Amino acid sequence: MQKQRIEMDYSRYDFKNPTEYELKFEKGLSEEVVERISKLKNEPDWMREFRIKAYKFFKNRPVPQWGGNLNDINFDDIIYYMKPIKGKVDRWEDLPEDIRSTYDKLGIPEAEKKVLSGVEVMYESEVVYNRVKKELDDLGVVFCDTDTAVRKYPELVKKYFGKVVSSNDNKFAALNSAVWSGGSFIYVPKNVKVPMLLQAYFRINAASMGQFERTLIIVDEGADVTYLEGCTSPVYSNDSLHAAVVEIVALKDSHVKYITVQNWSSNVYNLVTKRAFAYENAFVEWIDSNMGSRLSMKYPSVFLMGRGARANTLSIAFANRGQHQDTGSKMIHLAPDTSSTVTSKSICVGGGRTSYRGLVKVVKGAENVKSAVRCDALILDDDSQTDTYPYMEVDEDNAITTHEASVGKVGDEQLFYMTSRGIPEQEALNMIVLGFMNEFIKELPLEFAVEFNRLIAINMEGSVG
Amino acid sequence: MSKLVISDLHASVNGRMILNGVDLEVRTGELHVLMGPNGSGKSTLSNVIMGNPKFRVESGGILLDDLNVLAMKPDERARAGLFLAFQEPVEISGVNVFNFLRTAASKVSKEPVNFSELKKRTTEYFKEVNLSENFINRYLNEGFSGGEKKRFELLQLMLLKPKIAVLDEIDSGLDMDTLKTVGELVRNSLKATGLLVITHYERIMDYIKPDFIHIISDGKIVKTGGIEILKAVKEKGYEQYRV
Numbered sequence: 001m002q003k004q005r006i007e008m009d010y011s012r013y014d015f016k017n018p019t020e021y022e023l024k025f026e027k028g029l030s031e032e033v034v035e036r037i038s039k040l041k042n043e044p045d046w047m048r049e050f051r052i053k054a055y056k057f058f059k060n061r062p063v064p065q066w067g068g069n070l071n072d073i074n075f076d077d078i079i080y081y082m083k084p085i086k087g088k089v090d091r092w093e094d095l096p097e098d099i100r101s102t103y104d105k106l107g108i109p110e111a112e113k114k115v116l117s118g119v120e121v122m123y124e125s126e127v128v129y130n131r132v133k134k135e136l137d138d139l140g141v142v143f144c145d146t147d148t149a150v151r152k153y154p155e156l157v158k159k160y161f162g163k164v165v166s167s168n169d170n171k172f173a174a175l176n177s178a179v180w181s182g183g184s185f186i187y188v189p190k191n192v193k194v195p196m197l198l199q200a201y202f203r204i205n206a207a208s209m210g211q212f213e214r215t216l217i218i219v220d221e222g223a224d225v226t227y228l229e230g231c232t233s234p235v236y237s238n239d240s241l242h243a244a245v246v247e248i249v250a251l252k253d254s255h256v257k258y259i260t261v262q263n264w265s266s267n268v269y270n271l272v273t274k275r276a277f278a279y280e281n282a283f284v285e286w287i288d289s290n291m292g293s294r295l296s297m298k299y300p301s302v303f304l305m306g307r308g309a310r311a312n313t314l315s316i317a318f319a320n321r322g323q324h325q326d327t328g329s330k331m332i333h334l335a336p337d338t339s340s341t342v343t344s345k346s347i348c349v350g351g352g353r354t355s356y357r358g359l360v361k362v363v364k365g366a367e368n369v370k371s372a373v374r375c376d377a378l379i380l381d382d383d384s385q386t387d388t389y390p391y392m393e394v395d396e397d398n399a400i401t402t403h404e405a406s407v408g409k410v411g412d413e414q415l416f417y418m419t420s421r422g423i424p425e426q427e428a429l430n431m432i433v434l435g436f437m438n439e440f441i442k443e444l445p446l447e448f449a450v451e452f453n454r455l456i457a458i459n460m461e462g463s464v465g
Numbered sequence: 466m467s468k469l470v471i472s473d474l475h476a477s478v479n480g481r482m483i484l485n486g487v488d489l490e491v492r493t494g495e496l497h498v499l500m501g502p503n504g505s506g507k508s509t510l511s512n513v514i515m516g517n518p519k520f521r522v523e524s525g526g527i528l529l530d531d532l533n534v535l536a537m538k539p540d541e542r543a544r545a546g547l548f549l550a551f552q553e554p555v556e557i558s559g560v561n562v563f564n565f566l567r568t569a570a571s572k573v574s575k576e577p578v579n580f581s582e583l584k585k586r587t588t589e590y591f592k593e594v595n596l597s598e599n600f601i602n603r604y605l606n607e608g609f610s611g612g613e614k615k616r617f618e619l620l621q622l623m624l625l626k627p628k629i630a631v632l633d634e635i636d637s638g639l640d641m642d643t644l645k646t647v648g649e650l651v652r653n654s655l656k657a658t659g660l661l662v663i664t665h666y667e668r669i670m671d672y673i674k675p676d677f678i679h680i681i682s683d684g685k686i687v688k689t690g691g692i693e694i695l696k697a698v699k700e701k702g703y704e705q706y707r708v
Contacts, residue, residue: 412519413555420515420551421565421621422543422572431568435559435604 020096021124023083027208028076031055034178037081041147041181046158054167054177061171067357068295068326073269078210078241080179082124090131120145120200122213125181135195141225142187143198146214149185156187160218164247164275164303172243172271176212180245183213188223188254197445202231204268208238215246219254219282228259228448231270231292239294240268248276250284252306257285261448264292266322272298280306280335287443288315290325299357301330304338304366311340316440319352319384328358328389331371333399339370345436346377348384356388362399369399377407378436380429467493467530467546467628469514469659474525475684476513483509485684486525491629491659496652496673499663501681502703507663508552510681511633514661515549516542529629544573546628548658550618550635557605562617563587565605566624573625587624594620595646612643619650622658629659636669648672667695680706 023040025033034055038048063070089095120143121129127145136143142153149157167177184200204211219225231242242264250256256276264270270293276284286300302311317325325348331340346354356375377386390403411432418428434441441449469491476484483506491497501507513520514527516539527534532545557565566587571578591598594616606614615635622630632651636644651662651673662673670692678695680688680703687706688694697705 414557416515416517416519416539417551417555417557418560418565419539420543420549421569421625422540423568424540424572425538427568428540431560431565432557435557435561438559438604 021082021084023081025079025081027079029055029078029080029179033080037179037181040081040083041150043150044154047150050162050167051178051180054174055179057168058171058174058178061168061174064171067297067355068324070269070271070295070297073239073241077208077238079206079208080210080212081181082206082209083126084123089129092129092131095129120184120198122182122200122202122211124204124206124209124211127182133196139192139194140189141192141194142185144185146183146185146216147181149216153185153187156218157185157216160247160249161216162247164249164277165245165273169273173245173273176214176243176245176273179210180212180214182211183215183244183246184217184227184229185215186217186219186225186227188219188225190220191222192220193224194226198225198227200227200229202229202242204240204242204264208240210241210243212242213244215244217246217248217256217258219248219250219256221251222253223251224255226257226259228261228445231260231262231264238267240264242268242270242272242293244272244274246272246274248274248284250276250278250282250309252280252282254279255283255285257287258300259287259444260289261444262288262290262292262296266292266294266320268293270294270296270298272296274298274300276300276302276311278302278304278306278309278311278338281308281310282306283310284312286311286313286315286329287440288313288327289440290315290317290327292323293325294322295324295326297326299328299330299359301332302340303332303334304340305334307335307337309335309338311338313340313342313344314440314443315342315344316437317344317346317354319346319348319354321350321352324353324355326355326357328356330359331361333360333362333366333369333371336365336367336369338366341371342373342375343439344373344375345440346375346386347380347433347436348377348386349380351383353385353387355386356390356405358389359391359393360401360403361392362394362396362401364395366396367398369396369401371399371401373401373403375403375405375407376436377405378411378433379407380411467659468528469534469547469629469661470526470528471510471514472526472528474510474513474527475523476509476525477521477523478509478519482523483520483684484513484525487681487684487686489661489679489686491661493628493657493659494655495677496655496660496662496675497677497679498670498673498675499661499679499681499686500665500667500698500703502665505681505703506684507665507681508633509684511549511552511631511661511663514631515539515547540572543569543625543627544575548622548625548627548630550615550622550630550632552633552637552663554606554609554614554618556607556609558607560605562603562605563601566621569621570624573627587620590620590623593623594650596620611638612640612647615639615643615647616650619647619654622654623650627658629661630654631661631663633663634665635662636664636666641668644669645672667699670695682706 313329471489474487
């Protein structure tokens with residue numbers, strides 16, 4: 001195997017803007033910190049109690065040892081709340097210069113103009129910009145930050161918040177439940193097909209920052225929505241922590257597609273709990289990319305609750321030196337005639353590690369379930385590592401479940417084939433890697449596909465073949 | 466007029482010697498057939514000619530005219546005018562066939578390729594090799610049948626117009642009709658190219674009419690001659706050539 005080097009080009013994202021903060025907590029976490037966040041947000045009692053209870057769950061739960069190495073996280077060395085500006089704005093020009101230039105550099109307004117959609121922007125702990133097109137308002141679609149939703153839509157929030165992912169689901173979901181701030185809230189009324197992409201951008205700018213956004217998406221019967229989130233941060237020597245919770249409720253006959261383009265820098269722990277409930281004939285899609293971070297542990301899940309519900313996860317993971325992508329998907333079949341597919345593609349290079357970890361569960365009584373899992377791994381050198389941990393718990397005899405895994409250094413043969421046609425090694429590798437990711441890239445809106453292609457700057461040192 | 470000269474070539478894979486002194490010359494316009502039993506070194510020779518890094522050259526030389534082929538990477542060899550039609554072309558998901566052909570053609574021709582001209586030419590080649598032009602939108606070799614893969618290899622040969630081409634078991638696993646098509650295509654591509662056709666079947670010989678037949682055994686060419694060798698192989702097998 002030849003030595004190859006692929007670099008993610010972070011230069012576009014690696015800038016730190018001096019930002020003035022209206023409020024910045026001291027490092028460290030305690031019940032007082034949790035109380036203070038709740039008070040700042042002027043929350044109703046039920047939410048404050050929810051947070052305090054969650055904080056206790058967090059304290060009592062040990063650091064999980066079953067996946068990536070989490071033991072180096074120093075929870076006392078993290079800032080749990082940082083507020084960049086007073087209030088949020090709905091005109092781009094009204095953003096403070098330092099924040100605006102951050103997003104201008106990232107090309108957010110351009111992207112927005114092109115796709116003509118609703119956009120939300122979160123900087124450190126707070127959503128700083130939210131604009132919803134009038135067209136969405138007219139359809140009755142709600143797209144705001146979750147803090148606002150707690151105040152403006154208390155019935156909806158109370159009914160679903162923490163119901164898909166309980167505050168004691170896992171240590172990091174508990175942490176998020178205790179200190180959450182920001183995130184997206186979406187409600188799509190019955191039979192409304194949202195005619196545009198809803199987008200959110202999450203940016204960590206400061207060092208040792210903890211970002212804990214909380215997203216709740218409720219798609220009513222027969223409704224349809226596509227949501228895209230993008231995550232970036234600059235490189236620091238201190239670790240940052242991103243522990244989000246995403247809850248999706250897909251009611252009868254609805255469709256929701258959730259796209260993530262994650263490109264955190266290599267000092268960010270990305271520990272995210274994403275879960276959807278899919279009711280009768282609903283269709284939930286997770287399109288998930290994990291390009292950056294030091295360690296990602298993320299397993300988007302769907303609970304197939306109603307007859308005929310469908311779910312699909314398509315994920316891409318890319319691990320370079322010093323990175324571990326421990327990702328996968330969980331499909332829990334709780335009703336008859338439900339089906340799921342999981343396609344996981346991973347690339348590791350330069351000593352990086354990718355792991356697929358997934359679960360397909362079929363409970364007693366969930367008849368005629370179909371589930372297909374496919375994991376393809378591409379290893380580009382001998383220093384890198386990939387492994388798969390597929391779990392299956394099937395309690396119905398007539399379930400059809402398949403698992404295919406190709407863990408290949410197929411790269412060698414493919415590279416020889418391409419180079420034998422006159423294509424230089426680096427260009428050939430570039431084509432193979434982009435080709436390997438193509439299934440994912442073609443799910444992205446065009447502007448993002450172009451950006452994604454650019455994001456992968458491939459830079460290889462091949463020894464003479 | 467080009468010439469590929471292989472002299473006293475020794476090569477190994479995973480520490481095991483496979484080629485033990487191969488001597489062979491192929492000129493443009495000539496059609497050579499290399500035959501031999503399984504494990505005699507046929508495919509190793511084709512891989513070594515094209516520079517597959519899996520194989521290690523221990524000694525000997527390969528020259529293409531005055532170029533030292535062994536000092537070149539596979540892509541440089543291709544640009545110098547060598548071509549290998551693979552025995553088992555690898556599937557590369559997500560890499561679009563036309564994008565691949567366009568990239569290869571522009572590298573090998575060393576000048577910018579006119580997009581629409583290339584598209585037109587490629588479409589004609591697809592017809593000639595009897596593949597639907599829909600293949601242009603598919604992924605590289607993905608889901609192609611055995612015969613389709615072989616025909617697509619020949620299409621690349623026609624497109625890239627190499628000086629010397631090695632066709633590694635281009636005939637294996639083909640039904641009679643496909644074999645006939647492939648054989649005729651091989652014969653027709655000869656005009657500007659020197660061909661080394663590797664096979665262990667005699668069937669394709671009815672369609673390609675070789676100028677020379679070589680028998681390889683234990684990594685050495687043990688017999689070279691004309692079509693009469695074929696008859697001898699049919700009657701007594703390869704055993705008679707064993708050293």
